[in-house]
Amino acid sequence: MAHRTELERLLAATLEPTRFKDYGPNGLQVEGRDQIRQLVCGVTASLALIDAAIESGADAILVHHGLFWRGQDGRVTGWMKQRLARLLTNEVNLFAYHLPLDAHPELGNNAQLAKHLGWAAEGRFGEQDLGCIGALPATYESLEALGSHVEQRLGRATIQAAGDGRPLKRVAWCTGGAQGYFEAAIAAGADVFITGEISEPQAHYAAETGVAFIAAGHHATERYGVQALGRQVAEQLGLQYRFIDISNPA
Incomplete structure (x- = not known):
């Protein structure tokens, strides 16, 4: 088990997100419970991934494609409301890393x-x-x-x-x-x-x-970087780890 801030610091130290000019915020996007036992990883923070992670008992979700992007409509309605509601109601942390995860020389x-x-x-x-x-x-x-x-x-x-x-x-x-x-x-x-x-x-x-x-x-x-990153940080912090692949034709 690890505190949320431990995971956040380890991810930041590994990926160095401040080096990148990105299309959205990297790091903790939705704050959940303090203590993390199980980390679920996936490509995109879709409703299907969030629901599957909650069902598996996740305390935190780590993705490549997060919820927030430059230039998007800032209203919390429709699909955004559904995703945020699931995360907040179940106190699940959401971490997202875009370009830093693409670029890492070993885990990217x-x-x-x-x-x-x-x-x-x-x-x-x-x-x-x-x-x-x-x-x-x-x-x-x-x-x-x-x-x-x-x-x-x-x-x-x-x-x-x-x-x-x-x-x-x-x-x-x-x-x-x-x-x-x-x-x-x-x-x-x-x-x-x-x-x-x-x-x-x-x-x-x-x-x-x-x-x-x-x-x-x-x-x-883009299925492989988040798996490598998730396995490494989970091992370093003593967390349970699971990758959930939500099929996507794109």
Whole structure:
């Protein structure tokens, strides 16, 4: 068991959230009970995750996507009311870390996705150095072959935008909705870029620059960092730990 402030301090020391210019607040977003025995982790603070965590006996929930984002409507109505009501009524703490969790060199989403897919970062690129680039462990002669490997490891279909058919030796990646990093990945020397989502322009960039693009799912690419972080802090503080994966087609 640990006090809420112990968990908050450990998470802050591990992820260093003040280093990042982010889209919402990192850290404790909803205050619950003081003492924490069980920590539940998940990707997004959805109502489904909150309810599942409460049912499992969680004292705290740790997520990548929290409740509050820059520019959103500040009224507590509808879905926001439902989520907050569940947390406050049951005195469950909610911790959320966005870009700091993406970027951590060992526990972060980018590092953990690479570990899951079988490669490692050799360099960084893009805004706040969030994007990663490295060598593939073996050359893939086709986009379909690499895409098949990604699909098998993540358990979901991908969307692929073909480049010029070059052998794929260097891969760049950034989890989640990082399709806007594609041009920076091209400039960094990638043969293929992997992220969670694709927008209309990226298919044209792939065709015109020759660099391939794989969209492997926002949720699917961001399942691993919060698990690694949750396991580590739970072990350090002697907490019970559980990861709950709420299925998401995005």
